[in-house]
Amino acid sequence: xxxxxxxxxxxxxxxxxxxxxxxxxxRIRAARQILRDEADAxxxxxxxxxxxxxxxxxxxxxxxxxxxxxxxxxxxxIGRKISATLRSLGLRSAFLHPAEAIHGDLGLLGDDDVLxxxxxxxxxxxxxxxxxxxxxxxLPIIAITARGDSSLGRAAEVVLELGRLxxxxxxxxxxxxxxxxxxxxxxxLAIVASQMRxxxxxDFARLHPGGSLGRMLSxxxxxxxxxEDCRVAHEALTAREVFVEVSRPGRRSGAIxxxxxxxxxxxxxxDSDLARLFETKREGELDRPIRELMTARxxxxxxxxxxxxxxxxxxxRKISELPVLDQQGRPIGLLDITDIMGLFPEAAxxx
Numbered sequence: 001x002x003x004x005x006x007x008x009x010x011x012x013x014x015x016x017x018x019x020x021x022x023x024x025x026x027r028i029r030a031a032r033q034i035l036r037d038e039a040d041a042x043x044x045x046x047x048x049x050x051x052x053x054x055x056x057x058x059x060x061x062x063x064x065x066x067x068x069x070x071x072x073x074x075x076x077x078i079g080r081k082i083s084a085t086l087r088s089l090g091l092r093s094a095f096l097h098p099a100e101a102i103h104g105d106l107g108l109l110g111d112d113d114v115l116x117x118x119x120x121x122x123x124x125x126x127x128x129x130x131x132x133x134x135x136x137x138x139l140p141i142i143a144i145t146a147r148g149d150s151s152l153g154r155a156a157e158v159v160l161e162l163g164r165l166x167x168x169x170x171x172x173x174x175x176x177x178x179x180x181x182x183x184x185x186x187x188x189l190a191i192v193a194s195q196m197r198x199x200x201x202x203d204f205a206r207l208h209p210g211g212s213l214g215r216m217l218s219x220x221x222x223x224x225x226x227x228e229d230c231r232v233a234h235e236a237l238t239a240r241e242v243f244v245e246v247s248r249p250g251r252r253s254g255a256i257x258x259x260x261x262x263x264x265x266x267x268x269x270x271d272s273d274l275a276r277l278f279e280t281k282r283e284g285e286l287d288r289p290i291r292e293l294m295t296a297r298x299x300x301x302x303x304x305x306x307x308x309x310x311x312x313x314x315x316x317r318k319i320s321e322l323p324v325l326d327q328q329g330r331p332i333g334l335l336d337i338t339d340i341m342g343l344f345p346e347a348a349x350x351x
Contacts, residue, residue: 034168038180041165045181048163049188056142056158056189060091061196065112067093070101072126074175075118075182082116082186089194090203098126106133115141116189120162120178122150131155144182160185201306216308220301223340224324224333231256232331235266235291239277242269242290254338255321257331258294264329267294270321300325303332310335 022030060067067086071079079095086093096108109115115134119127122145134141135155143156146163153159162185168176205217215223231246235258246256254271269290277285277293285293300323301310314322320337 030169034176037166037168038177041177041181042184045162045185048161052158052160053188056160057192057196059114059140059142059158060086060116060189060193063091063112063114065092065110065114067091067114067116068096068109069093069116069118070096070098070127070130071118072098072124074179075120075124078179078182078186079116079118081183082118082190085187085190086193088204088207089190090197090199090207091190091193096130098124098130101130102126102133109134109137109139111137111139113139115139116144116186117141117152117156118144118182118186119150119152120146120165120175120182122147122152124152127152128155144185146178205306216306216311218307219303220305220307220310220324220335221303221333223307224335225253225339227332230331230334233258233290235260235294236289238288239269239274239286239290239293243274253321253334253336255323255334255336256290257323257334258290259331262330265298265300265323265325265331266291267296268298268321268323269294272320298323301335303327311340314340 069079069083076097083093083095094108096105117127117131128151131141131152141156142158143152144160145152147153148159148161162178162181165177165181166172167174167178201217205214208214208217231253233242233246233256242256256269257265258267258269260266273293277283299313299317299319301313303324303326310322314337322335323331324333324335326332
């Protein structure tokens with residue numbers, strides 16, 4: 001027997017040769033219809049939300065333990081993503097495979113947990129066996145299923161009904177519309193529950209320290225050049241004295257921060273300012289006090305400000321250097337565009 005004959009799906013030889021199946025136009029039209037069908041399912045689901053959704057959110061927000069998410073097959077894949085979203089938004093959660101649960105993993109369920117169970121039919125054997133165990137522990141169960149009168153629906157404290165959904169595509173068989181609806185509903189549960197808990201942008205940053213998203217949500221102090229690595233001089237010095245005095249090892253910044261007697265930021269002088277002196281044949285002014293040449297009251301950002309607001313300010317004002325000040329108005333560091341381009345290439349590309 002050939003390998004292909006043993007497979008439960010068509011071999012490549014049995015598929016229509018290129019050009020005899022769907023035309024490029026028909027492929028795009030079919031894909032658009034699938035997307036429309038799934039979007040329509042979400043729109044209809046949004047219109048059916050009622051007090052049951054509110055009760056489900058309360059259970060998640062008030063949960064003293066974990067939200068344990070479960071589902072079999074494709075619903076299980078969706079459940080894993082919902083659990084990850086809950087964790088991402090500060091709600092403790094774990095995924096429990098229903099088949100593994102009845103073979104020893106039931107120990108994951110704690111007395112203060114909530115069980116969120118996903119099943120389109122509500123009759124999946126592994127799910128019904130698991131909810132029986134959860135009911136024995138008197139755990140609240142939230143069901144996402146097509147019918148409230150299913151085995152899962154009857155056992156649940158809260159039922160979020162998906163309703164009758166036809167799967168996308170001409171065969172209407174592969175989980176698609178149903179899993180899309182489950183995923184969207186899970187996102188709604190997680191986001192609203194996190195809002196009820198007062199979850200903030202700062203909390204999100206603490207949970208996402210890695211990657212560009214974490215960097216954008218972190219504060220400027222983490223990414224600025226420290227004061228000791230910056231070029232800083234007194235405003236009373238001449239420009240020539242400043243350039244001799246403030247040299248620093250390593251890659252230099254394109255700006256010099258000027259301070260007054262109290263150490264407060266008085267202004268900033270950039271390489272572009274220096275270039276303009278030479279371009280306009282004003283080299284003689286290098287021996288004048290730099291406060292007469294600097295940009296007074298430049299754009300600044302406060303210590304502890306989020307990076308995303310600093311990056312937005314630099315893009316809006318089209319500036320390459322941004323001093324970071326403490327509460328007394330003293331410079332403690334500097335954001336330099338060359339550093340930002342390395343850390344946030346996607347942000348630099350938007351300018």
